[in-house]
Amino acid sequence: MDILIIGSGGREYSIGLALSNDKNVDKLYFAPGNGATNRFGENISITDFEDLATFVKDNNIDLTIVGPEAPLVDGIVDVFKSHNLNVFGSSKAASQLEGSKIFMKNFLKRNSIPTAAFIETTNIKIANDFIDSLQTPIVVKADGLCAGKGVIIATSHEEAKKAASDMLSGESFGDAGTSIVVEEFLDGYELSVFAICDGEDYKILPAAQDHKRLLDGDKGPNTGGMGAYAPTPLINDELYKKINERVVDPTLKGMRDEGYPFEGVLFIGIMVVNGEPIVLEYNVRFGDPECEILMPLLKSPPSELFYKAATKDLKNLKIELSNEYAVCVVMASEHYPYKSSKPAEIIVNDSVDKEVLDNTHISYAGVTLEDDKLYATGGRVLLCVGLGNSIEEARNRAYDRCGDIHFVGKKFRTDIAYQALK
Numbered sequence: 001m002d003i004l005i006i007g008s009g010g011r012e013y014s015i016g017l018a019l020s021n022d023k024n025v026d027k028l029y030f031a032p033g034n035g036a037t038n039r040f041g042e043n044i045s046i047t048d049f050e051d052l053a054t055f056v057k058d059n060n061i062d063l064t065i066v067g068p069e070a071p072l073v074d075g076i077v078d079v080f081k082s083h084n085l086n087v088f089g090s091s092k093a094a095s096q097l098e099g100s101k102i103f104m105k106n107f108l109k110r111n112s113i114p115t116a117a118f119i120e121t122t123n124i125k126i127a128n129d130f131i132d133s134l135q136t137p138i139v140v141k142a143d144g145l146c147a148g149k150g151v152i153i154a155t156s157h158e159e160a161k162k163a164a165s166d167m168l169s170g171e172s173f174g175d176a177g178t179s180i181v182v183e184e185f186l187d188g189y190e191l192s193v194f195a196i197c198d199g200e201d202y203k204i205l206p207a208a209q210d211h212k213r214l215l216d217g218d219k220g221p222n223t224g225g226m227g228a229y230a231p232t233p234l235i236n237d238e239l240y241k242k243i244n245e246r247v248v249d250p251t252l253k254g255m256r257d258e259g260y261p262f263e264g265v266l267f268i269g270i271m272v273v274n275g276e277p278i279v280l281e282y283n284v285r286f287g288d289p290e291c292e293i294l295m296p297l298l299k300s301p302p303s304e305l306f307y308k309a310a311t312k313d314l315k316n317l318k319i320e321l322s323n324e325y326a327v328c329v330v331m332a333s334e335h336y337p338y339k340s341s342k343p344a345e346i347i348v349n350d351s352v353d354k355e356v357l358d359n360t361h362i363s364y365a366g367v368t369l370e371d372d373k374l375y376a377t378g379g380r381v382l383l384c385v386g387l388g389n390s391i392e393e394a395r396n397r398a399y400d401r402c403g404d405i406h407f408v409g410k411k412f413r414t415d416i417a418y419q420a421l422k
C-alpha cells in the first residue's frame with residue numbers, strides 16, 4: 001500500500017521509518033517532510049487540505065496518517081472523509097479534546113473522569129477569587145493551542161493572578177488565551193498513555209515518560225520534550241486496569257455519546273497521585289518524542305494498525321509488542337527553546353561499536369538538506385534512539401550514539417530515564 005504522512009518532525013520521521021521496514025508498504029509520501037524523510041519517501045509541498053486530497057486521489061494513495069495537532073484541529077480529517085479517503089486521525093470536532101482546554105475539562109467533568117478541580121473563565125475577578133481559594137502552586141492554562149507553552153505553574157498567588165491577567169488581556173497568547181482554566185496543582189508522577197482508536201475499539205501502546213524541561217534534573221523552561229523512554233516501570237497491571245476502566249473506556253464512550261467518536265491517537269497525559277490516575281490533558285496525536293520510542297517497540301506491521309484504525313476494524317486485531325526497552329535523547333539547537341539558531345552542518349561519524357550501531361538509530365526532526373549536506377535548522381534537531389533489554393542498556397546505547405553526532409551548538413539532557421533508574 002502507498003501511504004502519505006502529514007508533518008515534518010521527528011514523530012513523522014519515525015512513523016515513516018517504521019513503515020519503510022513494513023513489507024505491506026510500497027511507497028511513502030511526506031507533506032511536507034524534512035531534509036531526511038526523502039531517504040525513504042517523497043516530500044511534497046502541498047498544504048491546502050483539498051489540494052492534498054486531490055493529490056491522494058490522483059496518486060491512488062491508500063492511507064493518510066496525520067502527525068501533528070494543527071491540521072487535525074483545522075479539520076483535515078473531515079476534508080479527507082468527505083472525499084471517501086482513508087485517513088488516520090481525529091475529526092475536527094473530536095480534536096477539541098486537545099484544541100480547547102475548556103472543552104476538555106468540561107468533557108472530563110460531564111463524563112465523571114478524574115481530573116484536577118478547576119474553573120474556566122474569561123473574567124479576571126472570577127479567576128482571582130478561585131486563585132485565592134487554592135493553595136500554591138497554582139496552575140493557569142490558556143484555552144487554545146499554544147505549542148506546549150500555555151501552562152503556567154505559579155508558585156505564589158500573585159504570580160498566578162499575573163499569569164491569568166496576562167492571558168486574559170491577550171498579552172501572553174493572543175486569542176488562544178482570552179479564556180482560561182485555573183486548576184489545583186497535582187503532586188505525583190506523570191505518564192503518557194497512548195490508545196490507538198477507531199471510534200469503538202482501541203489498542204494500548206506501552207506507557208512512556210517524557211522529559212519536558214530543557215535541563216537535567218527537570219530544571220529550566222518547558223520544551224516540546226527532550227527525551228523519553230518506554231515501557232516505564234512506573235505502571236503495573238493494576239494501574240493499567242484503572243486507566244482503562246476510569247479513563248480510556250469512558251472517554252471513548254463519552255465521545256461516541258456526544259456525537260464525535262474518537263478515531264486516531266488518544267494521548268492521555270496522566271498524573272498518578274497516591275496510586276490513582278488523574279487526567280492532566282488529552283492530545284489527539286502521538287507525543288513527540290514519545291512516538292520515536294513507541295514505533296520501534298511495535299513488532300506487528302504498523303501499516304496494519306493504522307489502516308485498521310482508519311477503517312474501523314481494530315476489534316479483532318492482535319498487536320505484537322517488543323520485549324525490549326527504548327530510550328530517546330533529543331539533540332536540540334543552541335538557542336532552543338528561546339529563539340532560532342544559525343543553521344549548522346550535521347556530521348554523523350558512526351564510529352561507535354557494532355553492537356551500539358545495531359541497536360540504535362537516529363530520528364531526524366529539524367533538519368534541511370542542501371547540496372547533499374544535512375543542516376540543523378529547527379529547534380529539536382534529531383533524536384538518538386537506543387534499544388536494549390533493560391532501560392539502562394537502551395539509555396547507554398542512545399547516549400553512546402549521541403557522542404557520534406556533531407553540529408555547532410548541539411545540546412541535550414544527560415539524565416533521560418532517571419526516574420526509572422534511581
Ligand code: AMP
Nearest residue numbers: 116139151183184185186187269280281
Ligand atoms: P498540559 O499541557 O495540560 O499537559 O500541561 C503541561 C504540563 O504542565 C504537564 O505535562 C504537567 O507537567 C504540568 N501540569 C499541567 N497541569 C497540572 C496540574 N494540575 N498539576 C501539576 N502539573 C500540571
Ligand code: GLY
Nearest residue numbers: 224225287288289
Ligand atoms: N511530548 C509531549 C507532546 O508531544 O505533547
